[in-house]
Amino acid sequence: AQSVTQPDIHITVSEGASLELRCNYSYGATPYLFWYVQSPGQGLQLLLKYFSGDTLVQGIKGFEAEFKRSQSSFNLRKPSVHWSDAAEYFCAVGARGNTGKLIFGQGTTLQVKP
């Protein structure tokens, strides 16, 4: 069955430090992968997505993610975190079939220390 795992429920980093949020997926073919961000009290906003091609994808707000097929991972990174990056981050995989469905991970809450 398709699934997405985000091993870290909560991460705290200092402002200006680098960030990596982990995402592992289970999927039988080339996956469609997404990272979304949810600020407190808000809906979800797409940060970036991977369909095919270059395994390093760039997104908005200075984020990037790398697809590693051998590790079934799609980790999100940012070189220098800003206080405004504090939010909840969700990794998702597009479900098989042309249904438009997404399967989400449990989410990682990012806290940024001043």
Next chain:
Amino acid sequence: NAGVTQTPKFQVLKTGQSMTLQCAQDMNHEYMSWYRQDPGMGLRLIHYSVGAGITDQGEVPNGYNVSRSTTEDFPLRLLSAAPSQTSVYFCASNPTAGGSYNEQFFGPGTRLTVL
């Protein structure tokens, strides 16, 4: 474009009451979905629709009904509210072409409390 809109933003119900959460999109998207978000569980799919007149169940459909009479609207009905349905509900839509590999656009959410 307003994107995906949801009403109401907040709602408190008593156990056993029924209500409808409204969702509308003005992007002419064929695919629409309803999710519920609970702490530590991410977003779980309740129902989805691949076009007007076509709906299907997601991961957690029990206690909810949907219909899709138009491309724009996808209401979610709670038949007899239970405390376990206390959650934040998100509606989302994505374009026809490519379905599962297109970005989903999310509404702002409805926070529902069932007493």
